[in-house]
Amino acid sequence: MLAAMLERLGNIVMVLCRPKFPENIGAAARAVANMGLGGLRVVAPERPWPEPMTRLATEAGAGVLAAMGTFPGLAAALADCNLAIATTARQGRRRGRLTTPRQAAPQALLAAGQGRVALVFGPEDKGLNTGEVDLCGLTVCIPTDQASSLNLAQAVMVLAYELRQAALEGAGLAAGPGARPQPATLKDLEGLKSHLKQALVAIGSIPADNPDHFFRPFKAPLERGGITTREVRAWRGLARQILWLRGQIKD
Secondary structure, three states, X not given: XXXXXXXXXXXXXXXXXXXXXXXXXXXXHHHHHHHOOOEEEEEOOOOOOHHHHHHHHHHHHHHHHHHOEEEOOHHHHOOOEEEEEEEOOOOOHHHOOEEOHHHHHHHHHHHHOOOEEXXXXXXXXXXXXXXXXXXXXXXXXXXXXXXXXXXXXXXXXXXXXXXXXXXXXXXXXXXXXXXXXXXXOHHHHHHHHHHHHXXXXXXXXXXXXXXXXXHHHHHOHHHHOOOEHHHHHHHHHHHHHXXXXXXXXXX
């Protein structure tokens, strides 16, 4: 069981969105290697300078740095993931329901038993914007005392440690072969949300001039994790039927 939990860490990647400082990328690579995670991805890095990245990665993180993927946008970096977890230092209703790293780690490991999981970190000065948080199913806030935010590499290390600790404890997540249905990917989920939002606009449940804002209560339960590909197909079938009844699609 323990070996299986540790193997799941290999399905978890850290995603740095628009990082400003190459030193933080290197230090994050070292944390990924130290905790046995599955890799590092960067989205539109501002200064992808090899020397400071390599220096901070040290020999321990050199392999992670060499295999690091670079992407033009966050959606592309998450395309193959079944679950994405955003990190934020800001609280408020636009951030949605927040969880702690310790609470999120078992959920991430559970999802990692079925496919790729991403933990997403924003740039050092502003963090993730609302649109980027909306691409993720969970949002994590590291509890701090006086300073609300941490250095980017420190935040990566906190989440990486909690993931490994949850794996070492086993977390009661083992399941037999075929015990769980196929989870929906983020691409599946984004398609469902777009389709369902279109249907709700068609029947007047949400206004057409600001659908994203009024759709939030509808999409929140979909993003809490656990939705399967079969359930996505069922919900999209409902949306398709609504649009057909409203005359917006043909047979």
